[in-house]
Amino acid sequence: MDVRAQLVMVFNLDKCIGCHACSISCKNIWTDRKGAEYMWWNNVETKPGIGYPKKWEDQKIFKGGWVADGRNLRLRAMGKGGTLLSMFFQPNMPKLEDYYEPFDFDYSNLYGAKEGNDQPVAEVFSQISGEKMAEIKGGPNWDDDLSGSQLYAAEDINLDDKKIIEEYGTMFMQYLPRICNHCLNPACVASCPSRAIYKRGEDGVVLVDQNVCKGWRFCTSACPYKKVYFNWNSGKAEKCIFCFPRTETGQCNACAHSCVGRIRYVGVLLYDAEKVEQALLKPDDQLVEAHRAVILDPRDESVRAAARKNGVSEQWLEAADKSPVYALVKEFGLALPLHPEFRTMPMAYYIPSLSPVLSTLDDTHELAEHGTFPALEKLRAPIGYLANLLAGGNREVVTSVLAKLIALRGYMRDKNLNQPADESILTSAGLDEAAADRLYRLFTIGGYHERNIIPPQQREEQEPHTRKGASGFGILKKPGRGK
Amino acid sequence: MLNTFIFIVLPYVALALLIFVTPYRYMTNRLTWSAYSTQFLERKTLFWGINPWHYGIIPVLAGHLAGIIAPGTMKSFLANRDTLVLLESVGLGLGLFALFGCLVLLPRRINSPILKRVTFASDYILLILLALQAASGVYIATFMRWGSQWYLHTAVPYLWSLAALNPRVDYMADFPLILKLHAAGAFLIVALLPFTKLVHLLFLPIGFLKDPPLLYRWRSPVVKGE
Numbered sequence: 001m002d003v004r005a006q007l008v009m010v011f012n013l014d015k016c017i018g019c020h021a022c023s024i025s026c027k028n029i030w031t032d033r034k035g036a037e038y039m040w041w042n043n044v045e046t047k048p049g050i051g052y053p054k055k056w057e058d059q060k061i062f063k064g065g066w067v068a069d070g071r072n073l074r075l076r077a078m079g080k081g082g083t084l085l086s087m088f089f090q091p092n093m094p095k096l097e098d099y100y101e102p103f104d105f106d107y108s109n110l111y112g113a114k115e116g117n118d119q120p121v122a123e124v125f126s127q128i129s130g131e132k133m134a135e136i137k138g139g140p141n142w143d144d145d146l147s148g149s150q151l152y153a154a155e156d157i158n159l160d161d162k163k164i165i166e167e168y169g170t171m172f173m174q175y176l177p178r179i180c181n182h183c184l185n186p187a188c189v190a191s192c193p194s195r196a197i198y199k200r201g202e203d204g205v206v207l208v209d210q211n212v213c214k215g216w217r218f219c220t221s222a223c224p225y226k227k228v229y230f231n232w233n234s235g236k237a238e239k240c241i242f243c244f245p246r247t248e249t250g251q252c253n254a255c256a257h258s259c260v261g262r263i264r265y266v267g268v269l270l271y272d273a274e275k276v277e278q279a280l281l282k283p284d285d286q287l288v289e290a291h292r293a294v295i296l297d298p299r300d301e302s303v304r305a306a307a308r309k310n311g312v313s314e315q316w317l318e319a320a321d322k323s324p325v326y327a328l329v330k331e332f333g334l335a336l337p338l339h340p341e342f343r344t345m346p347m348a349y350y351i352p353s354l355s356p357v358l359s360t361l362d363d364t365h366e367l368a369e370h371g372t373f374p375a376l377e378k379l380r381a382p383i384g385y386l387a388n389l390l391a392g393g394n395r396e397v398v399t400s401v402l403a404k405l406i407a408l409r410g411y412m413r414d415k416n417l418n419q420p421a422d423e424s425i426l427t428s429a430g431l432d433e434a435a436a437d438r439l440y441r442l443f444t445i446g447g448y449h450e451r452n453i454i455p456p457q458q459r460e461e462q463e464p465h466t467r468k469g470a471s472g473f474g475i476l477k478k479p480g481r482g483k
Numbered sequence: 484m485l486n487t488f489i490f491i492v493l494p495y496v497a498l499a500l501l502i503f504v505t506p507y508r509y510m511t512n513r514l515t516w517s518a519y520s521t522q523f524l525e526r527k528t529l530f531w532g533i534n535p536w537h538y539g540i541i542p543v544l545a546g547h548l549a550g551i552i553a554p555g556t557m558k559s560f561l562a563n564r565d566t567l568v569l570l571e572s573v574g575l576g577l578g579l580f581a582l583f584g585c586l587v588l589l590p591r592r593i594n595s596p597i598l599k600r601v602t603f604a605s606d607y608i609l610l611i612l613l614a615l616q617a618a619s620g621v622y623i624a625t626f627m628r629w630g631s632q633w634y635l636h637t638a639v640p641y642l643w644s645l646a647a648l649n650p651r652v653d654y655m656a657d658f659p660l661i662l663k664l665h666a667a668g669a670f671l672i673v674a675l676l677p678f679t680k681l682v683h684l685l686f687l688p689i690g691f692l693k694d695p696p697l698l699y700r701w702r703s704p705v706v707k708g709e
């Protein structure tokens with residue numbers, strides 16, 4: 001048993017209101033720079049839809065992630081030889097148009113324009129070439145709220161039954177906020193010929209060393225989530241850094257901190273690094289189970305002892321014990337990995353959405369009897385769709401999560417209305433009263449310190465002499481002249 | 484005079500710059516150590532330029548280096564006339580391929596507005612220099628046949644005499660101007676390497692080839708199991 005700790009984020013999709021506050025706070029802190037204008041380390045897309053960059057989920061286009069062929073995992077795109085032969089021209093790299101050409105408006109024209117017959121307008125210009133743009137052809141959330149058409153939704157690769165969106169009035173939609181998943185088996189790391197991308201041992205954060213990266217660009221397509229970006233100005237790759245300067249001091253990530261819907265949870269998971277590869281060899285529909293099997297119980301004494309042996313501190317063990325993430329992902333089994341079939345073992349988990357609670361009945365929709373929930377299979381968001389998104393196509397996994405969510409709501413509704421609450425509602429879905437209490441708090445009134453339990457890094461314990469005199473985080477150069 | 488400049492001053496200056504500036508840049512500013520690929524912004528034309536260029540120039544460069552490193556082996560290898568003809572024709576083909584690549588890349592920089600912000604004087608200088616170098620190489624391969632052989636008896640001993648700090652310009656003195664320019668171009672490229680994006684040439688993917696796919700970095704010194 002090789003026990004390691006990982007910082008993990010969980011998203012409760014029912015609560016996301018699609019406000020993009022997360023994206024903006026991330027942009028303000030990290031990517032408001034030359035070369036990074038088009039990057040959205042955190043983005044929110046509308047599902048069904050094609051997302052950002054366009055069609056990122058379609059691995060026939062970008063060839064990201066891993067495939068399991070018999071007894072081995074290999075990168076889908078190419079092996080080491082192919083990589084070295086493709087260094088000059090990387091065939092799968094997403095191009096600018098797959099994202100969008102970043103733009104801004106020339107506001108100075110509003111007050112500087114010559115007097116004339118027309119109102120002056122702030123003309124749009126490209127943030128790359130600086131030239132005026134005749135037309136804006138895309139943006140980071142171009143198909144937001146389905147963009148008023150079914151065109152984007154119909155292109156969603158997870159949608160088996162396109163009929164569902166033919167009639168606009170019967171469509172469903174939900175939001176999907178995405179960051180880098182800081183995977184346990186990151187394809188970005190494996191694809192880098194410079195070995196610039198690494199996973200931090202202590203907290204699992206995946207980073208690009210800007211000193212080592214030489215801009216070979218394989219990571220940008222190897223990541224099946226398209227969460228490594230090429231900075232056209234610096235000629236190097238960049239990605240979400242899980243706000244490590246914040247988490248190291250016990251604060252939660254900027255996106256989670258600013259989240260208006262309070263949908264995000266950040267905490268520690270302990271996992272067995274030895275089991276990761278084996279788990280990923282399982283067929284697609286068993287991958288959620290395999291994910292859960294890799295995650296270890298932080299209350300198990302043998303796990304704790306093995307963790308201590310690997311240098312996991314008491315503070316981290318305590319955080320793992322209280323972790324909201326452990327509760328949601330493993331203990332109550334509500335949060336699911338996004339596209340586990342890409343086989344990077346993503347460490348961001350999603351609680352599938354239950355709303356809208358309208359059910360489908362033949363061609364029409366009917367509101368379920370007031371206050372109650374429609375039968376599972378009549379929920380408006382098709383189970384098959386959620387299964388393709390979050391469970392490698394396994395419908396049972398999604399059904400069981402939705403059943404738990406419905407049971408929880410029914411039970412708490414009775415309690416709130418001072419009606420006799422029937423625990424059997426819970427037990428039949430696999431929960432109990434204590435679980436309901438915990439989940440209810442997490443989903444509703446739980447505050448910042450309940451939703452985010454992030455142990456600070458013990459930097460003072462780690463070679464303080466090497467840090468002495470260093471200036472800030474990131475590139476640790478001593479100030480002034482000399483070494 | 485010209486000979487002294489091209490065959491003594493230029494190579495030593497180039498070598499000194501390579502040896503001293505490269506590590507200095509490596510240690511002080513690796514944030515600019517990149518191939519500065521523009522594929523992200525423009526890929527259609529790039530494909531027809533960058534591939535011919537690299538696939539043409541790398542084997543040609545390797546051929547030049549092989550002659551320097553192992554002249555004896557190369558001599559016996561080329562003693563066979565068929566091999567010599569084959570090598571010469573393949574070399575010429577690859578040179579033309581590389582030249583074609585350069586001639587695609589040069590107008591690409593000029594014509595694409597989106598590349599304006601990522602194009603600097605050094606990009607043009609390098610592209611023009613490399614195009615001239617490829618062109619003079621193609622000229623030499625065409626009109627001064629059996630270069631792969633006479634190269635081993637002239638330029639190679641001259642280069643070794645450079646290394647021995649006893650430059651024998653006489654090996655090169657009687658060549659036509661075009662060949663001298665080809666040599667000067669080569670030294671100039673070496674001299675520019677540490678200052679430009681050409682540093683991307685200094686890359687050996689040893690770690691990539693031998694490491695396990697996943698890379699961890701631990702802040703604490705405790706050695707962890709793989």
Ligand code: SF4
Nearest residue numbers: 180181183187188223
């Ligand atoms: S989501 Fe992509 S960039 Fe992030 S760790 Fe996984 S493979 Fe790498």
Ligand code: SF4
Nearest residue numbers: 017019020022259261
């Ligand atoms: S801030 Fe929260 S609620 Fe708003 S879009 Fe982002 S994840 Fe959704």
